Amino acid sequence: MLRRNVRLRREYLYRKSLEGKERLLYEKKRKIKQALEEGKPIPTELRNEDAALRQEIDLEDERTAVPRSTIDDEYANANERDPKILIITSRNPSAPLTQFAKELTLVFPNSQRMNRGSQVITDIVETCRSHDFTDLIRVAEHRGVPDELVISHLPFGPTAYFQILNVVTRHDNKDKKEMGTVSQAYPHLIFESFSSKIGQRTATILKHLFPVPKADTKRIITFANQSDYISFRHHVYRQSGGPKSIDLKEVGPRFELRLYQIKLGTMDQEEAQNEFVLHSYMNTSKKQKVLGE
Known part of the structure; x- marks a missing residue:
């Protein structure tokens, strides 16, 4: 039981560490989208990543467009049963x-x-x-x-x-x-x-x-x-x-x-x-x- 709790906790912390990276990537894609919609040049700091970011934007759907917070993991089952x-x-x-x-x-x-x-x-x-x-x-x-x-x-x-x-x-x-x-x-x-x-x-x-x-x-x-x-x-x-x-x-x-x-x-x-x-x-x-x- 102790080993299982340690493993699950480690997996949770790993997901949490990814949240900051996903948020940074989301902000980059948001800036690309905004520039395209407004007809403005791509920001200078993103020009080297422009092609890769556009490809990811094309593959997004409603579920993946916004980064998923680990808060969703922490309280994922909250509505399935009453608090104890x-x-x-x-x-x-x-x-x-x-x-x-x-x-x-x-x-x-x-x-x-x-x-x-x-x-x-x-x-x-x-x-x-x-x-x-x-x-x-x-x-x-x-x-x-x-x-x-x-x-x-x-x-x-x-x-x-x-x-x-x-x-x-x-x-x-x-x-x-x-x-x-x-x-x-x-x-x-x-x-x-x-x-x-x-x-x-x-x-x-x-x-x-x-x-x-x-x-x-x-x-x-x-x-x-x-x-x-x-x-x-x-x-x-x-x-x-x-x-x-x-x-x-x-x-x-x-x-x-x-x-x-x-x-x-x-x-x-x-x-x-x-x-x-x-x-x-x-x-x-x-x-x-x-x-x-």
Whole structure:
């Protein structure tokens, strides 16, 4: 089993390495097409490759005209079955972290929480693979305050690392009596301002934690990005009065996420290549937003 996982992982990384080359070739062919359509001379840097590129353009069809991303490989089977998620904490969790992990099992359908004990991450990841889990989520804390959320897609990745801020659990909310019980219906998802390439990548990682909802579901989960801080909100609604009048009720928990790293591997693979790392120089008002406006 270990040798098979190593082989499959190696094949996946090889496909990922080809993605950059395919994108470069796609850009060259796009420039050739644009020059031909506009009746302009072929760009000087492409004249030596002009004949070969035109031949490839002639052989393209709808399927091969646009390079295929390895994201398609990572989530190729996502629509065939519902997600199955395991939620763990760091070792010796405090009561607030344990409560937060419990509430996350209410947020993510088909998820279950496991007391980690003395188990190491490598063994947990292998157990998840053997039991067909699609994702592993780990929450960590600093001095009793949840401060990190890690989402690792299985079997090969990616793994996204988020900082958690401003956590308000259902347990700590002063209006928890008005919240009622959490609906078990699959929620509709709202993603706001994930327009950049990394933003779309982040939205892909988050949305595949949820199954496809029914059309009449009255449960909504929102991920709203503002200045690279993602606000998580959880609501239910019901019609009141006319057909265009609804009552919206927050059911919690609520928190903010800040993406700081994406790795092309699972949680146990420290040597995995970084796809994205948040650098300190990005955190200025004049810098371009990472996730989008």
